[in-house]
Amino acid sequence: SLVFALYDGLRLATLLVCVGAANALANPHRLLKSLPGALYELGVAVVVALTFAPHLIADVQRLRAARRLRGRPDTGVRGLLQVGLPVLEGALERSVALAAAMDARGYGRTAEVPTAVRRTTSALTLGGLLGVCAGTYGLLTAEGGTYGVPVLLAGLAAALAGLRLGGRRTPRTRYRPDRWTARSLLVAGSGVAVAAALFLAGTTDPAALQPGVVPLVAPALPLRPAAAVLLGLLPAFLAPAPKELSS
Structure with missing residues (x-):
């Protein structure tokens, strides 16, 4: 049971490392520009939440330091x-000020869409998610x-298709849209290749990715999944340098 818990803990740690690396390296503002119109409002909420989190941590540290000095x-x-x-109190004040600024700039305003288009969008989105x-359930089960x-x-x-139709409700323009260069395509392709290779490895030889614990044996290193994971290191060398903002 301890070894099984160790394996699960390592899986969770790997997920946290991957999410943390993506959060540290990705630019939320550029990601927001790449979202489709149907997810734009949700993306704005996520970006605002990610922007507010560092301010909250800085406020806590500042207030604790001030209390210690006193x-x-x-x-x-x-x-x-x-x-x-x-x-x-500071978070609420910043939220009210940000809401007023966003309302003055036209955030949250939607265009008029016919009723038939709205119903079709809802049906396609809900049916697609189901x-x-x-x-996914079918892929995870043998039947x-x-x-x-x-x-x-x-x-x-x-x-x-539902997201495509839902984008008509939020018309917007893009100022200086990001262009997909060869390096950007290679970075995205490396992620897709890793996911596809691990999926194939899990379907063809699932025992290689799940070492047995009863009886307890030393885990073997599967070569194909290991080579697929190494593809995930390519963005460290292929990713374009981030653009520096001019002061």
Whole structure:
């Protein structure tokens, strides 16, 4: 049981490392510009949340340092309340100011869309998501090997069509859109190649990616999945240098 828990912990740690690396290296503003119109409002909310998180941490550190300089405790329930309330007040003030600024710039305004288009968009999006869930479940079970891939592809097609129609509700223009260069295509292709290679390895030889614990044996190194994981290191050398903002 300890070895099984260790394997699960390593999987979770790997996921956290991948998400943390993507969050540290990716530019949320450029990602927001690349989102389709149907997901633009959701993307704005996520970017605002990611932008506010560092400010909250900085406020907590600043208030705790100020209390220590004044000789007041910054730990315990009382210290937590006296630090948390000013942080919450500052966050609310920034939220109100940001909401007013975004409203003045036209964020949140939508175009008029016919009722038939709205209903079609909702049906395609909901049906596509259900198809993706059913197809994914079929791929994960032994009985769904025959219908998993077709249902998943049909669900993806319906969801993409729904997102395409939903983009009409949020018309917007793009100032200086990002161009996909050869390096950008190679970075995106390396991620797709890693996902496809690991998926094929999991379907052809699932035991290689899941070392046994009963009986306890030393895990072997599967060469093909290991080579596929090494493809994920290519963006470290192929990714274009980030653009520096001129002051």
